Amino acid sequence: MIWRKISVKTKEEAVEILAAYLFDRWEIEGVEIEDGKGLTEEEAKQIFADILPAENAGNGEASLSFYLEILPEEEKKARKALVEKEFLDETVDHSYTLNSSNIFTEEECREILSDLKRELSEMAEYTEIGKGEISVSETEDKDWMNAWKDFFHSFRVGKILIKPSWEEEEPKEGEFAISLDPGTSFGTGQHETTKLCLLSLEKYLKEGDRVLDLGTGSGILGIAALKMGAKEVQATDLDPITKEAVAGNLKENGIAEKDFQLFIENILGEEDSAKSLKAAFQKEPFEVVCANILAPVIVSLTPLVPSFLKKDGIFISSGIIRDKAEEVRKALESEESLEILEECVEGEWHAFTARKK
Incomplete structure (x- = not known):
C-alpha cells in the first residue's frame, strides 16, 4: 500500500482556494495547511499544546499538502465497495473501518498533478500564488510500522512477557513469551x-x-x-x-x-x-x-x-x-x-x- 504526499508552496491567500478546488474537483479531503497566521486567542484556549513560532510568520508564505492512497483500479473498486457495505451495517465498529477517501490509481494521480499545475497557472491571474512549487514524495505502510521501534518495548501482563522481535529479553521462570511487533492491525497487549x-x-x-x-x-x-x-x-x-x-x-x-x-x-x-x-x-x-x-x-x-x-x-x-x-x-x-x-x-x-x- 503506497501513500503519496503532494505539497504546494504558495501564499496564504491561495491555500483556501486550492483546498476548495481540490475537494470540488477531485473530492480530496484532509489537507494540511502551514502558514504564519498562528492561533487566535479563542483557538488557543481550546487546545493543550506548545505552539512553536512558524518559520514563515508574517511573510505571507504558506504550503498546502494532501495524501493520496495509490491502488490499482480493481483494488480501489473493491475497497470502496467493502467500506460502503460496512457502513450500512450498524454492528460494525466504524472507527476501525478501512480508508475509503483519497484513493486514486496511478493514472488519476498523474491527472491530479497536471490539473493542479493548470489550476495554479489560472489562479496566478487573479491572486498571489507565490512560488507555486509542487513536490511529491511517498511512503509505504511498513515505514509507519518501523517508526514504532523507538516506542514499543518488552512488558509483562500476568505470566506473559510480550516483546518485539528486535529485543532480546527472555521470560523468567514460570513465564512464557509472545513475540509481537506493532503493525497495521490492532492489539499489542499494551492497551x-x-x-x-x-x-x-x-x-x-x-x-x-x-x-x-x-x-x-x-x-x-x-x-x-x-x-x-x-x-x-x-x-x-x-x-x-x-x-x-x-x-x-x-x-x-x-x-x-x-x-x-x-x-x-x-x-x-x-x-x-x-x-x-x-x-x-x-x-x-x-x-x-x-x-x-x-x-x-x-x-x-x-x-x-x-x-x-x-x-x-x-x-x-x-x-x-x-x-x-x-x-x-x-x-x-x-x-x-x-x-x-x-x-x-x-x-x-x-x-x-x-x-x-
Whole structure:
C-alpha cells in the first residue's frame, strides 16, 4: 500500500482556494495547511499544546499538502465497495473501518498533478500564488510500522512477557513469551482492554480448551491462549489486513496455522458465508469465547454467544468504556443462559467474564 504526499508552496491567500478546488474537483479531503497566521486567542484556549513560532510568520508564505492512497483500479473498486457495505451495517465498529477517501490509481494521480499545475497557472491571474512549487514524495505502510521501534518495548501482563522481535529479553521462570511487533492491525497487549482479556484468559482457560476469538486484530489473544495450553483457536475479523498480520505473528511465535484458523467475516452479517460460519461454530461449540471489541458490538453479540459455547463455557468480553459498562452488563444479565462471574476494571475500561449455565 503506497501513500503519496503532494505539497504546494504558495501564499496564504491561495491555500483556501486550492483546498476548495481540490475537494470540488477531485473530492480530496484532509489537507494540511502551514502558514504564519498562528492561533487566535479563542483557538488557543481550546487546545493543550506548545505552539512553536512558524518559520514563515508574517511573510505571507504558506504550503498546502494532501495524501493520496495509490491502488490499482480493481483494488480501489473493491475497497470502496467493502467500506460502503460496512457502513450500512450498524454492528460494525466504524472507527476501525478501512480508508475509503483519497484513493486514486496511478493514472488519476498523474491527472491530479497536471490539473493542479493548470489550476495554479489560472489562479496566478487573479491572486498571489507565490512560488507555486509542487513536490511529491511517498511512503509505504511498513515505514509507519518501523517508526514504532523507538516506542514499543518488552512488558509483562500476568505470566506473559510480550516483546518485539528486535529485543532480546527472555521470560523468567514460570513465564512464557509472545513475540509481537506493532503493525497495521490492532492489539499489542499494551492497551487496558487487551490486558484485561489476557488476565481473564490466564485465570479461566484450561488446558485442551478450544477458543473462539471474535475480532482478533493482531491475533494476540489466540496466540496467548495456545501458549497457555488451548487445543486450537478459531478467530474472526472484518479487516482483510488482519490476515497478513496474524500470519506473521503466528510464524514469529512458532505456531502452526492449522492451530489458529482465521476467517475474514462479519459473524453478525446476513450473507451466506456469515451464516455458514455461524452454523459451523454452533455445530462444534467452544470452551472459551473472547470478544475484545466495543460495547455496542458486544451487546449485539451477546444473544448469539451462548450458541457458540459448551455448557459451563466462558465468555470474556472487553473493549468497554466506563460509560457503556452498564449497557453491556444489562445485555449479559438479560441473557438467561449466561451468568456474570466477574467484572474487572482498569482505568476507564471494563471487562466482563460470564459463564454459560
